[in-house]
Amino acid sequence: xxxxxxxxxxxxxxxxxxxxxxxxxxxxxxxxxxxxxxxxxxxxxxxxxxxxxxxxxxxxxxxxxxxxxxxxxxxxxxxxxxxxxxxxxxxxxxxxxxxxxxxxxxxxxxxxxxxxxxxxxxxxxxxxxxxxxxxxxxxxxxxxxxxxxxxxxxxxxxxxxxxxxxxxxxxxxxxxxxxxxxxxxxxxxxxxxxxxxxxxxxxxxxxxxxxxxxxxxxxxxxxxxxxxxxxxxxxxxxxxxxxxxxxxxxxxxxxxxxxxxxxxxxxxxxxxxxxxxxxxxxxxxxxxxxxxxxxxxxxxxxxxxx
Numbered sequence: 598x599x600x601x602x603x604x605x606x607x608x609x610x611x612x613x614x615x616x617x618x619x620x621x622x623x624x625x626x627x628x629x630x631x632x633x634x635x636x637x638x639x640x641x642x643x644x645x646x647x648x649x650x651x652x653x654x655x656x657x658x659x660x661x662x663x664x665x666x667x668x669x670x671x672x673x674x675x676x677x678x679x680x681x682x683x684x685x686x687x688x689x690x691x692x693x694x695x696x697x698x699x700x701x702x703x704x705x706x707x708x709x710x711x712x713x714x715x716x717x718x719x720x721x722x723x724x725x726x727x728x729x730x731x732x733x734x735x736x737x738x739x740x741x742x743x744x745x746x747x748x749x750x751x752x753x754x755x756x757x758x759x760x761x762x763x764x765x766x767x768x769x770x771x772x773x774x775x776x777x778x779x780x781x782x783x784x785x786x787x788x789x790x791x792x793x794x795x796x797x798x799x800x801x802x803x804x805x806x807x808x809x810x811x812x813x814x815x816x817x818x819x820x821x822x823x824x825x826x827x828x829x830x831x832x833x834x835x836x837x838x839x840x841x842x843x844x845x846x847x848x849x850x851x852x853x854x855x856x857x858x859x860x861x862x863x864x865x866x867x868x869x870x871x872x873x874x875x876x877x878x879x880x881x882x883x884x885x886x887x888x889x890x891x892x893x894x895x896x897x898x899x900x901x902x903x
Contacts, residue, residue, distance in 0.1 A: 629649060629650070629651050630643075630651040630652070630653050630665075630821070630822070630824055631643065631651060633667060633668060633824055633826060634653065634665045634666065634667055634668065634791075634793075634824060635665060635666050635667070635668050636653070636663075636664075636665050637663075637664040637665055637666050637792075638661070638663060638664055639655065639656060639657070639661055639662055639663020639664060639795075640656045640658070640661075640663060640816070641653060641654065641655060641656065641663045641665065642654030642655075642656060642818070644820075650822070651822070652820050652821065652822040653665060653793075653820070653821045653822070654818050654819070654820050654821075655692070655793065655794065655795040655818065655819050655820075655821065656795065656816045656817065656818050657690060657795045657796060657797060657815065657816060657817045657818075658812075658815040658816045658817075659797075659812045659815060662794060662795045662796035662797060663794065663795055664792060664793065664794035664795075664796075665792070665793050665794075665821075666790055666791065666792045666793075667790050667791040667792075667826065669790070669830050669831065670699070670788035670789060670790045670830070670831065671696070671756075671788060671789060671790075671791075671826065671828040671829060671830060672787075672788045672789075672828070672829045672830075672837055673756055673757045673758060673828050673829050673839075674696075674754075674756055674789075674826055674827060674828025674829065675753065675754070675755045675756075675825075675826070675827050675828060676694075676696065676753065676754045676791055676824075676825075676826050677751055677752075677753045677823070677824070677825045677826075678694060678751070678752060678753075678793070678821055678822075678823065678824045678825075679749040679750065679751045679752075679821070679822045679823040680692065680694070680712075680745070680749065680750065680752060680819060680820065680821055680822075681745070681746060681747075681748060681749045681750075681819065681820040681822075682712055682714075682721060682745040682746045682819050683714055683746065683795070683817045683818065683819050684746035684747070685717050685746075685814065686716055686717045686811050686814050687714025687715060687721070687746075687817065688714050688715055688716045688799065688802075688803040688808040688809065688810060688811065689714060689797055689798065689799030689802055689803055689808070689809055689810030689811075690714035690795065690796075690797065690798075690802070690810065690817050690819075691711050691712065691713055691714065691795070691796055691797075691798045691802050692711070692712040692714070692793075692794075692795050692819040693709070693710065693711045693712070693792070693793065693794050693795075693796070694710050694752065694754075694791065694792070694793045695707055695708060695709040695710060695711075695791070695792055696708045696754060696756065696789035696790065696791050696792075697728075697789055697790060697792065698784075698787035698788065698789050698790075699789075699790060700787070701731075702731070703731045704730045704731045705728060705730075705731055705787070706728055706729055706730070706784035706787045706789060707726070707727070707728035707733070707789070708727055708728075708754055708756060708761055708763075708784075708789070709724075709725060709726040709727070709728070709733075710723065710724075710725055710752060710754070710763065711723070711724040711725075711726075712724075712745070712819075713802045713803060714802060714803060715803055715804075715808075716803070716808055720740050720741060721740075721741050721745055721746075722738055722739070722740060722882070723738065723739045723740075723741055723765075724736065724738050725737050725738070725739075725763055725771055727761060727773050727784075729782035729783060729784050730782050732782070734885060734897075735773070735885055735897075735899075736883065736885050737771050737881065737883065737884050737885065738881070738882050738883040738884075739770060739771075739876075739877075739880045739881050739882065740880050740882055741765070741880070742879070742880055749820070749822055749823070750765065750766050751764075751765070751766050751767065751823065752764070752765055753765075753767070756784070756789075756828075758775060758785065759774065759775050760772055760773060760774045760775060761773040761784075768872065768876060769869055769872060769873040769876070770873060770876050770877065770880070770881075771873070771877075772873060773899070774899075774902070776898070776899055776902050779898065779899075779902060780898060781897075781898050781899045781902070788831070791826070793821055795817065795818075795819050797810055885897070885900075886899075886900035
């Protein structure tokens with residue numbers, strides 16, 4: 598991502614979210630997206646069905662994109678959201694969901710999922726990155742094994758004291774473990790807020806910027822539904838309250854955000870690791886931990902830790 602554009606976008610989202618900050622209640626699952634999320638800018642579509650469930654449509658034209666943010670911050674959480682991406686010629690567009698801290702940009706933490714659009718008939722790229730104390734560069738990319746534009750698929754972030762886990766339709770594809778004791782930074786202190794946005798990045802997003810946005814296809818629309826969040830949230834007096842799993846499947850009151858894989862039947866770490874490695878062998882197209890040209894003098898420390 599172009600760093601200047603990225604910094605502007607994320608800092609603007611953080612500023613807007615602070616303006617719209619809501620109360621300090623624990624998150625609950627539900628069909629009404631606006632119970633948990635705040636529309637921040639742009640020509641956002643809000644669709645309601647007969648059951649009271651809501652879908653948010655983020656739109657983008659040549660004038661601007663659009664964005665939403667969660668009403669509260671989390672200190673460790675599981676986030677699940679279903680997305681149907683921009684169809685047909687989506688070149689130049691970036692649909693993003695991410696968790697980010699909001700106080701000091703130079704030392705911010707972030708867990709980033711970016712869906713890079715492509716020309717008609719070409720696959721989307723899922724670009725993931727993790728920032729700790731203002732430093733990123735931990736990029737891992739995947740080709741999705743389905744067409745993400747014809748139906749909703751669920752994307753999940755599990756962030757707890759032991760690891761960050763990214764899942765697609767309940768399948769783990771990336772894990773970043775907490776190796777703090779080995780000198781590897783890990784986000785443990787800063788609360789993070791969820792954002793979703795659709796924006797133009799045709800200077801880099803599609804095939805390195807070689808394919809530009811076709812504005813004759815505008816407005817571009819990406820749809821978001823079925824948002825659930827469970828984790829630790831601020832409560833009265835400045836303390837943090839850790840919520841239950843919205844599905845009710847959690848044990849001991851902690852929910853599956855603290856025991857990732859419980860919902861998918863992946864409690865066995867060996868089973869989780871095997872499935873994740875299978876997905877990576879088939880669909881991972883870039884891993885910073887194997888980029889010898891980028892790190893000629895040795896890979897980051899976490900790359901050599903189990």
